[in-house]
Amino acid sequence: MRKKTAEPQVEMLTQSQVLEMGFTKGLIAKLLPEPTLKQNPRYRSAAPMKLWPAEDVHAAMETEEFRAMREKAEARSKAAQKGAQTRREAAAANLDELIGEIRIKKISMDTLRNSAISAGIERIVSRGGEPMYLDDSTVMRWMVNFARHNLCEYDCALPTIDGKFGHDDLYVRLKSAVLQKIAEVYPELADECMAQLPILR
Numbered sequence: 001m002r003k004k005t006a007e008p009q010v011e012m013l014t015q016s017q018v019l020e021m022g023f024t025k026g027l028i029a030k031l032l033p034e035p036t037l038k039q040n041p042r043y044r045s046a047a048p049m050k051l052w053p054a055e056d057v058h059a060a061m062e063t064e065e066f067r068a069m070r071e072k073a074e075a076r077s078k079a080a081q082k083g084a085q086t087r088r089e090a091a092a093a094n095l096d097e098l099i100g101e102i103r104i105k106k107i108s109m110d111t112l113r114n115s116a117i118s119a120g121i122e123r124i125v126s127r128g129g130e131p132m133y134l135d136d137s138t139v140m141r142w143m144v145n146f147a148r149h150n151l152c153e154y155d156c157a158l159p160t161i162d163g164k165f166g167h168d169d170l171y172v173r174l175k176s177a178v179l180q181k182i183a184e185v186y187p188e189l190a191d192e193c194m195a196q197l198p199i200l201r
Helices: 015-020 025-031 054-061 064-101 109-126 136-150 154-161 167-185 187-195
Strands: 012-014 036-038 049-053
Touching (some): 012 015, 012 054, 015 025, 015 049, 049 054, 064 154, 064 167, 109 136, 136 167, 136 187, 167 187
Antiparallel strands (some): 012 049, 036 049
């Protein structure tokens, strides 16, 4: 009795692989056949995997329609990137103008220290905490925070960057500039100001 000849394996591509080859979901729907559905081998409760024969995918990539639609998609992507960059630059320019107008109010170090401690303790008590032992590093941190929130227009500037494109960059730019200004007006707080410089993640 003859053994049955094993049928050649058909190479199948997942949706993520097809997308990496330059397809969009719109192109997939238009140029490829209905996918074969296969249970996800890692997560059985997940939606079935969509698979296409590699031969069909490569054939679709050779069509004029694929090339034309791909070029249009790339043009739209470039236009979107350009628009995003324009909005980012405009937001940064507006913020730089605002930063230039920020002035740090100068008061005595004793007054700043006492005001910062009073505000810090009041904040702790209002949240249900109890007054704590204040070491020098805590007092210095509170003094910088008090200056940032009460001796300049920092809090007024924050709403101007909310919802703006590149918000994280703008926040780092604003806070860094204000901390540098505080360090210039209060050199005694320069080290603490540098320690509080934000890092963009």
